[in-house]
Amino acid sequence: MTMYSTTKLSLYACAAFLSGCLAHPAPEMRHQAEMAPALPPTQLVTPQHPLRGLQRVLLVIGHWDNGETTDPDVQWSQLFGEDPESLKSWVKASSEGQLELQPVSVPASIREAGTAAAAGNAQMLIANFGKRPPGNCDYSDMLSRAREAATEAGIQTSAYDFLFVAVKCQGGALADVPGRTIVTFGQGGSPHVWRHEFGHNLGTSHPGMYYDCPLIEGIIQAPDHCTVRSTYDPGDPTGGGITYYPAVTRMFADWLDKSRFAALTGTGLYRLANLGDAGPQLYLYRKPSDKRFITFEYRRDDETPEKSGIWVRYSAIGGSIKSTLLNARPKANARDQAAPQFTAGQLFEDKVAQLKVKVCTTDDAATLAVAMNSAELPACNKIAAPALLTPAPGGISTTYPVFSGTGIPGAEIKVVKSQAPETVIATTQVDAHGNWSVLPYSELPQGGYSVSVRQHIEDAASSWSPNVAFTIEKLETIPQPQIEAPAVDTETGLYPIISGTALPGAMVRVTRSHDPGGALGKAQANANGEWAVPLTQSLPEGNYSVSATQTLANMQSAWSANRRFKVIAAIEAPLITEPQANAQTGNRPLISGTALPGAIVTVYRSNQPGTVLGSASVDASGYWSIRVLDALPSGDYSISSRQNVRGNLSAFSLNVRFKIVDDMN
Incomplete structure (x- = not known):
């Protein structure tokens, strides 16, 4: 290619x-868009240019x-x-x-x-x-x-x-x-x-702005009939702004981990942290009619709190980013164009995308009420109880159980002892995908135990979840963790991902074999016992052997069996294994293959590097897969891919030819 x-x-x-x-x-x-039926958002574009x-x-x-x-x-x-x-x-x-x-x-x-x-x-x-x-x-x-x-x-x-x-x-x-x-x-x-x-x-083209948008029944309607101004976005240095880079640029550069940005997946409440603070930073909604993402970020103004607000952009994300900022001021003059954010109480609607959003609050963080597919906007103050998924009812746990579940993205979670809400066991925040997980502040006593959870958004709180009773048993010893990747005697890049299994909630530490002081990294096992240590410092080329130990309930395990692998500096082209050459597929084919663990693989139409079909992160085993986001017309296709390791690009892979047949879906 x-x-x-x-x-x-x-x-x-x-x-x-x-x-x-x-x-x-x-x-x-x-700007006048054609009307088109809205489709629910599916997958997100993975950051395209890690740096x-x-x-x-x-x-x-x-x-x-x-x-x-x-x-x-x-x-x-x-x-x-x-x-x-x-x-x-x-x-x-x-x-x-x-x-x-x-x-x-x-x-x-x-x-x-x-x-x-x-x-x-x-x-x-x-x-x-x-x-x-x-x-x-x-x-x-x-x-x-x-x-x-x-x-x-x-x-x-x-x-x-x-x-x-x-x-x-x-x-x-x-x-x-x-x-x-x-x-x-x-x-x-x-x-x-x-x-x-x-x-x-970093990959950002000159952004523009939609302004002078229609205001109908108190709702900003966009982008149809808005005026377009090129090369202006006061929230982006590439558009003349004097602020830090926006959230969509940070996602593209891989500065946001995947717990801090997510798709808007349904009608409900969503919480955004101030740009740069802990918590959700970016929500995206894909507009199928023109294949752009509508993106949302929050910027708090500490000097003038009433100016705190949500910045909304229409962003085309592929080999680069091209955004158009939406100005929330109807009939905006030049001065208003410098303050385009949606403040508390304002509403926005994109009828083509069948998306309506209300900014509920803009305090330390912001709350959005989102309605999709002609649904009614949810009430800003109606907060349902979160779900508690682990420990399982009637299950057995260690004295440091992993509490996990789902809730409103960005909400604060409080875990308490049942019938004793003053006994707070743990607190945490729901991530951008609506998931949460936390360990107790201290070791819990053996025997029967019962907990309940609730979630908070600023001063509003949900009801308590149903009680979950389980049994706590104290471990006399803890087993050694298991290293599953890299596979034995395989090659990996300068930034290998070391992963495996351990006790849920345990802290796993990875070191060079026979050198326990030479720690390579540590990670906490999730509720399923899975852990991964992505190295942030490059390793020199050569042969390596690593081992791991886990700590839980003030006990440390023995060291795991040594795992040997080889670090190489060369970034070879990734391999596409599916679809196979000359195969027939449906119009949203699954494309998969192998590459360096931790890399980001992007798939293109052959000889059309501006046409990105999708991107994916490579897992610890070196596997990646991409489901093509938009249905492709039937016919003959040829694709290629390349991998990005912390900003360093490989060559393009060999072209793979296949045919799309409509009746295979």
Whole structure:
């Protein structure tokens, strides 16, 4: 499959860039969608462009033969300074510490020759780019000159992950979408230009805005008959905003674990935490008529609480993100466009998608009432009791039982002793998918026990759930945990996932064999006894042997049997095993195969890398599967795939040809 060139986006015209302006008003147009029957949401798009861990950035400051250049110290400060406005600080805050940009040091021989950065700064390269070309500078040309200068300085491409170039030219900036290169053609007045362009590297195209939407019977109707403004979103640096990156970008970059974002799956209440706080960060609803997602995030305004609100976007998510923000102000003027959020009491409806949403409250977190498929909006203050699924009624548990169940996404759960609600055993929060799980604060006594649970949303509380009685037995010893993946003597990537089984609720610790002090990670076994330790630090290539122990009820098990495997650095193309070559399938085929555990596999139409059929995370055993989201027309198809390991891409896999036949569904 042919690799494709990433899109390049410019910031703004030279005058806007140098003056620090954020955007220019764009021509207005009217958007009218065709009516189409709504379908229930099915699966979510997995983040497409994971970017985590330590990423090395080479900053090259180009100067011309006549000495013209941008200010190296200002550029470096805007990128890597300790100021919270610098790109490094901005990315660290947006990713909640999961992505760190580290400047690459210039070799001492180059510094001593006087060709390194000003003021003795050894973490950027100042290079002579020769004679300034007539007219505007070319993006690819500037990157080539920077790479050539780096090679001459002894800095090979393997020594850096990102290449940032600053040169004095026509103004503005360009970046790959997604990608690992940025060129600025002037001196920005603030770090905004770097934050804007790095948003493109993360995979976000210039967002737009729906505004001046109809208000009918107190409900904002969208997006039909809304006005569209291009390149503007005050909540996204790639749209001129001065806030941290939005939740949909964080999902795309794999900064949100899967417990913090989910599909809206039915009529009911949903809770959103403030962007960056613990708890659900993002809900998505797929609009089948144009295959976009309607996304919801909450931003709290501590200085002006009444401005706290829900940000709604229509996002096309594939090889990149293209979003259009929905402005909640009817007949919005320029000032109102800077405050587009839906505040408490406001309603939104998309008739084509058959989705209606009311913002119930916007306090520490926000509550949404959601109605689908023409259902009535649920009452904001009607909270049903949560479900308690484990321990099972009449079952036997350890003195540290795992309490788990379902509830309103984002609600607070309280577990108490039956008939004694003042005896609080545990508290936790329901995740974005409506699931919760928690251990008791302390060891419970042996014998018969009974518990009940309730859920809270701010000051409102549900009734108590039915009592669940079970028996607690104290363990004299605990068995060793079992390691199930990686399989014995198999190959894995630099970030293997080690997984297995243990006692429910036990804390499992994994170490190098015969080196109990060299811990690789730990994880808690869930209610089914399953655990997984995804390594966050890469392992060097070579042969490894690991073991695990579990701790529960103040007891530690023996070490498990050693598990041998081999770590390799090469990221080979994933393998597609289904459908088989020349097979016939229905119009929503299941595509599956093998790849490196922990990688994200994306499936494309062959030679059409802009046509994404789906993405999936690879499990600890190296297996992945994707159910094509939208029904495909009958006919002949050819697909390919590639895997992404923390931002590092494999080659495309071999094409697999198959045929879709309608009557096979």
